[in-house]
Amino acid sequence: MNWSNILTATLSAFFGVNAMYFALSAIGLNVQFGYAGLLNFGQAGFMACGAYAVGMTAHYYGISFWWGVPIAVVYAVIFGLIMGVPTLRLRADYLAIVTIALAECVRLIVRSVTFKKYFGGSDGINQFANSFVSKTPFNPSSKYSLYPFADSVNAVGSVLLLVSFAVCSVLLGHMLAQKWAKEERQGFQTKWIISAVAVMAFLMIASKQTEYDGLSFKSLVVGWILAAVIGGFIYMLMRSPWGRVIKGIREDEDAVRSLGKNVYSYKMQALILGGVIATFSGIMFSVSRGSVQPDNYSRDVTFYVLTALVLGGLAKVSGSIVGPMLFWAILSFVDAFLNELAKSWGGHVDIFGIPLITESSHIGVYVQVVIGLMLVFLMVFRPQGLFGNKKEMALDGH
Amino acid sequence: MATDEQTLSETARIARAALANVAPEPGVAKPDPIMTAEGVRRSFGGITAVDVERVEIQRGSITALIGPNGAGKTTFFNLMTAFDTPDTGKWWFDGKDLEGVQAHKTADMGMVRTFQLTKSLTKMSVIENMKLGATGQKGEKWWNGLLPFTWLAQEREIEARADALLARFKLDHMRNEYAGTLSGGQRKLLEMSRALMTNPKLVMLDEPMAGVNPALKQSLNQHIKGLRDEGMTVLFVEHDMDMVHDISDWVIVMAEGMIIAEGTPDQISSNPAVIDAYLGAHQGKSLLEDL
Ligand SMILES: Nc1ncnc2c1ncn2[C@@H]1O[C@H](COP(=O)(O)OP(=O)(O)O)[C@@H](O)[C@H]1O
Ligand SMILES: [Mg+2]
Numbered sequence: 001m002n003w004s005n006i007l008t009a010t011l012s013a014f015f016g017v018n019a020m021y022f023a024l025s026a027i028g029l030n031v032q033f034g035y036a037g038l039l040n041f042g043q044a045g046f047m048a049c050g051a052y053a054v055g056m057t058a059h060y061y062g063i064s065f066w067w068g069v070p071i072a073v074v075y076a077v078i079f080g081l082i083m084g085v086p087t088l089r090l091r092a093d094y095l096a097i098v099t100i101a102l103a104e105c106v107r108l109i110v111r112s113v114t115f116k117k118y119f120g121g122s123d124g125i126n127q128f129a130n131s132f133v134s135k136t137p138f139n140p141s142s143k144y145s146l147y148p149f150a151d152s153v154n155a156v157g158s159v160l161l162l163v164s165f166a167v168c169s170v171l172l173g174h175m176l177a178q179k180w181a182k183e184e185r186q187g188f189q190t191k192w193i194i195s196a197v198a199v200m201a202f203l204m205i206a207s208k209q210t211e212y213d214g215l216s217f218k219s220l221v222v223g224w225i226l227a228a229v230i231g232g233f234i235y236m237l238m239r240s241p242w243g244r245v246i247k248g249i250r251e252d253e254d255a256v257r258s259l260g261k262n263v264y265s266y267k268m269q270a271l272i273l274g275g276v277i278a279t280f281s282g283i284m285f286s287v288s289r290g291s292v293q294p295d296n297y298s299r300d301v302t303f304y305v306l307t308a309l310v311l312g313g314l315a316k317v318s319g320s321i322v323g324p325m326l327f328w329a330i331l332s333f334v335d336a337f338l339n340e341l342a343k344s345w346g347g348h349v350d351i352f353g354i355p356l357i358t359e360s361s362h363i364g365v366y367v368q369v370v371i372g373l374m375l376v377f378l379m380v381f382r383p384q385g386l387f388g389n390k391k392e393m394a395l396d397g398h
Numbered sequence: 399m400a401t402d403e404q405t406l407s408e409t410a411r412i413a414r415a416a417l418a419n420v421a422p423e424p425g426v427a428k429p430d431p432i433m434t435a436e437g438v439r440r441s442f443g444g445i446t447a448v449d450v451e452r453v454e455i456q457r458g459s460i461t462a463l464i465g466p467n468g469a470g471k472t473t474f475f476n477l478m479t480a481f482d483t484p485d486t487g488k489w490w491f492d493g494k495d496l497e498g499v500q501a502h503k504t505a506d507m508g509m510v511r512t513f514q515l516t517k518s519l520t521k522m523s524v525i526e527n528m529k530l531g532a533t534g535q536k537g538e539k540w541w542n543g544l545l546p547f548t549w550l551a552q553e554r555e556i557e558a559r560a561d562a563l564l565a566r567f568k569l570d571h572m573r574n575e576y577a578g579t580l581s582g583g584q585r586k587l588l589e590m591s592r593a594l595m596t597n598p599k600l601v602m603l604d605e606p607m608a609g610v611n612p613a614l615k616q617s618l619n620q621h622i623k624g625l626r627d628e629g630m631t632v633l634f635v636e637h638d639m640d641m642v643h644d645i646s647d648w649v650i651v652m653a654e655g656m657i658i659a660e661g662t663p664d665q666i667s668s669n670p671a672v673i674d675a676y677l678g679a680h681q682g683k684s685l686l687e688d689l
Contacts, residue, residue, distance in 0.1 A: 236544055241529070241537030241553065248519050248530050254481065255517035255589075260505030260533045260596055269540055395520045395578030 001344050004209075006336040011209040013332030014325050015146055017216050020223035021047075021285035022324035025301075026309040027231055027317065028277030033306075034314035035238060036270035037250030039096035042083060043305055045103030046275040048297035049075035050282030052110060052119065055292035058128035060118075065128055069283060076279040079106070080272035088267045103302065111294035124293035138214035146207040146220075164228075165207075169200040175318055175387065219288030226284065227321060230277055235317045246270055247315075307375055313385025322387065327374075334370045338363045409627045413459040413647040414662075420648075422661030422669070425452035432457040432600055432631050433478065433509075438487030440470075440477055447473040448484070449655040455600070460622060460632045462642040462663075465652035466675065471635045472514050474652070475604050479504050479511045492599065506533060508599035512606065514635070516585040520578030524569060527577050527588060528560035529553070531595025556595075563591045567621065583610035587618070594625075601625055603634040607641060619645050643667070651675065 013019060025043055032038040053075050054068030061067070083102055087095040110119040119125070138144060144152045148161040173196025180191050212220060237243050245266050248256040253263045286292045304327070312323020342349050342357050349357040357363060378385070384393040406414070416429050431454035440448040448470040455461050463471050476482035478489060480501040489496050491509050499507075519527050535556070536542050537549030564570045567587045572580060577588060586606055593601060606622070607615050622645055625632050636642050642649060642663060649666040651659040653675040659666060666672055 233544060236546075237540065240543035240546070241535045241549060242540050242543035244522075244526060244530050245538055247522060247526075251519040251521055252517045254513070255519060256530065257481075257501045258479065258505060258511055258513070258517075259531050259592065260502050260510075261530075261538070262500070262502045273540070392521050392576070395576055 001340050003340075006333065006340055008209050008211055009336035010329050010333040011206045012211055014206060014329040015210055015220065015224075016212070016328060016332075017219055017223070017285070017288045019325045019328040020220055020227060021281045021288070022305055022308050022327065023227045023321045024223065024230065024281035024284060025278045025305045026312070026320040026324050027227065027234060028274035028281070029305055029309055030274075030314065030317070030320040031234060031246075031270055031277065032274035034309065034316070034320070035243065035250060036246045036267060037092070038088075038267060038271055038274075039092050040083075040099045040271065040274065041096050041299075041302055041306075042099030042101075042103030043274075043278050044297040044299065044301040045079060045099070045106045046076050046278035047282030047285070047301065048103075048106050048110065048294070049079050049275075050279035051286035051292045051297065052125075052282075053279075054283050055120075055125040055128050055286055056118070059120075059125045065287070072279045072283055073276055076275045077272055080268070080275040084268045084271045088264055088271070100299065100302075103297070104299065107294050107297050119294070120292070122294060124291055126291040128290065128292070138217050140214040142214060144212050144214060144217040146210045146212075147204070148207070150208070161207075164224075165200060165203045168203065169196040172199045172318065172322075173197075215290070216288060219284060223284040223288070226280060230280070231317045231321055234277075238317070250315075304371065307371060310385055311374070311378060313388030316385075316387045319385050319387035323385065326386070330374065331367055331370065335363055335367050338366055407623065407627050409458065409629075410623070410647065413456070413626065417456055417459060417648050417662065420456075422659070422665040424657040424660055426454070426660055428454040428456040430457045431455060433489070433491050433633075435474075435478065435489040436487060438474075438477055438484045438489060440473055440482065440484045446655050448477060450474065450487070450657055453650060453657050453660075455631065455633055456648060457631050458626065458629065459647040460626050460634070460645055461648045461650060462646035463633060463635045463650050463652060464637070464639075464642060464666075469652040470655040471652055472604055473655075475511055475602055475635070479509060479602065481511075505596055505598075508597070509602070510593040510596045510598040510600070511602040512586075512589045512593055512604055514604040514608070516582070516589050518577040518580065518585045518588055520576060522577060523574050524564065524577050524580070524588060525557070525560060525573050527592050528564060528595055529556050531592040532556040532559070533596050560595060563594055567591045568617070583614050586610055587614070590618075590621070598630060600631045600633065603632065605635050605637070607636060607638060615641065639667070 025047055028046065029040060029043050032040045050072040053072035054065040057063060057068035057071055058065035079102070083095070083099055087098045109115060111122045112119075113121055115121075142152065144150075146161060147153070148158045148165070153161065173192055176195040176199070177188060177191040180195065181188050238246070245256060245261050248261075249263055249266055257263045282297070285296065305324070308324040308327035309320055310323070311327055312319030312321070338349070338357060339360060342360065342363070347358075348355060357366075382388075384390050420426055420428060433455040435450050435453050437452070438448060438450045439446065463474070465471055473482065477484050478491075478496075480496065480499055480503075491504065491507060494507065496504065519530070522530070535549065536552055537546075542548040561570065561573070564573060567590070569584060569587055569591065572584065577585065580588060586609065590601075590603060590606060603622075607618060610618060619641060622632055622634065646663055649661060649663050650657055651666060651669075651672050658675055659669050659672050661669065
């Protein structure tokens with residue numbers, strides 16, 4: 001058992017590309033589902049809008065894929081309108097059905113043989129992000145770490161990493177202190193300081209174990225900055241009167257309508273805003289790999305993002321960012337642990353004579369089982385998610 | 399009755415004087431109607447829930463809408479506020495044709511309604527519930543949401559108005575609690591005061607007293623009279639005839655979807671058609687006998 005490998009895999013995943021693009025997608029889904037109560041099961045479709053917009057722009061027009069970003073936003077708005085116009089006046093479940101179907105339509109169209117010359121069929125579009133890859137200040141073939149004092153990080157990088165760790169510590173520390181202090185505000189400052197120091201210590205120790213290649217590292221830096229900025233915007237929006245209307249709609253749209261708000265328009269705004277954010281998730285994911293493949297935008301992705309969001313806690317910006325990090329950390333831990341286990345047991349694992357793992361490809365199946373179990377346990381023991389509010393959950397709807 | 403006359407407020411006296419010469423007949427024209435419905439019908443499958451030939455609501459008055467359960471009162475409210483669409487018919491608010499006008503627009507025009515089944519937004523605080531009621535908020539545009547300086551001043555104004563209303567309805571001690579922690583009666587009060595945040599001309603209350611304890615009922619009575627004194631028109635659904643008699647200037651009686659009688663509270667209590675409709679539904683005990 002090489003525990004150091006397991007730890008590196010787990011902690012790298014905690015801050016990794018998967019967590020980053022899931023976080024962006026989850027922030028968007030949180031606007032739609034967490035705040036506005038819209039059951040969008042087609043988030044992967046919005047992500048595909050972003051991925052294909054940048055991919056096609058670079059590939060077919062020979063211009064920098066950056067032009068794809070505004071095009072991606074336009075695609076997401078159009079996709080949101082196609083979803084919303086027929087369904088948002090109807091009961092919530094219609095939206096769920098239509099979104100899941102439309103996202104699949106998108107995937108089937110882009111992977112179809114008929115449109116292969118536009119979308120590249122099931123192979124997708126490859127190596128379009130060369131302008132992103134080549135401009136990277138990081139060498140694609142060397143290893144990088146998020147640890148501020150690592151050898152691979154220069155002085156500017158150290159300062160930037162330290163500052164962002166500090167900001168995270170203060171914000172997360174504040175939240176943890178609130179949970180810790182519950183109602184009573186006494187000694188809140190002390191609790192805040194202790195929590196912030198604890199988060200900072202965790203970030204320093206954890207980041208030391210991380211290891212990324214140059215391209216992933218650049219995507220991470222860009223992606224997490226994007227997630228922080230968008231998360232901040234959503235935090236502000238949800239505290240504005242706009243957010244108040246959106247949260248009101250989640251609870252009872254007739255009440256909100258009786259107070260003179262155009263509920264249909266607000267629902268459309270939430271759907272499209274969440275979709276545009278998800279589009280950035282698709283952009284970052286495709287850019288980080290320099291390729292677009294249709295099957296990266298299947299239903300599974302939508303439901304994994306949903307799981308990660310629920311894990312973090314609905315209607316909380318922090319939940320939508322930390323949820324995906326934990327989700328991928330847990331998955332990577334299980335994956336790495338089983339791999340090491342199989343390795344140390346001579347390539348296969350059997351318990352009571354039952355061969356559980358005989359090839360490394362079997363491990364993926366167990367990872368899926370873990371996702372399922374994770375959801376079940378979450379619903380049973382902490383339905384409000386890690387950051388959610390239990391008191392809020394307990395209030396009845398009428 | 400004599401004491402009653404003395405305690406009447408100025409606006410009550412004006413409202414009652416305006417209605418004094420109106421004939422007590424279903425569909426009768428009022429001197430200054432704020433809302434008019436004509437030929438409004440709505441059926442669900444086989445049953446006709448609402449079939450109103452004509453009805454007018456006098457501006458500045460408190461009008462009670464009574465009738466046995468299933469008479470169509472709630473459906474009538476839904477039709478007037480565009481929460482439901484009639485099969486046929488026309489209706490006007492403040493002289494404007496409301497056909498095809500969406501529900502949220504009616505609120506903007508000054509027509510606000512509450513619901514028989516209270517709709518508190520339980521996971522929002524009481525004060526947030528209230529602030530949601532204010533119309534014309536700049537910060538409700540998403541592009542302003544990120545620019546607090548565009549709406550913070552207005553937000554403070556709204557909050558002050560909300561706090562004043564909460565104090566008036568004695569909900570101020572619950573200001574920062576989740577609305578879901580309020581009692582049934584308090585939720586009714588919250589819904590009514592939230593509706594007032596829209597600065598309405600016409601307030602339509604669907605059974606505002608249901609589930610409210612007797613002590614609170616008395617003060618709710620006063621609050622409703624207060625709305626008229628502030629120049630609002632009130633249309634409310636109620637079952638308790640004592641209370642109807644106490645606060646309303648005019649009474650409209652519905653049964654089986656139709657308006658079967660109209661008149662002042664005194665005229666209604668002695669109307670045989672009403673006693674029939676009511677007693678038929680209420681199995682003998684006269685709701686009107688002590689009037
Ligand atoms: N959405 C609906 N679908 C079918 N029937 C309805 C619906 N709403 C009301 N009704 C029927 O219409 C009639 C009037 O109901 P309602 O307006 O709620 O009466 P009230 O408020 O006077 O008690 C009742 O017979 C009721 O069953
Ligand atoms: Mg009713």
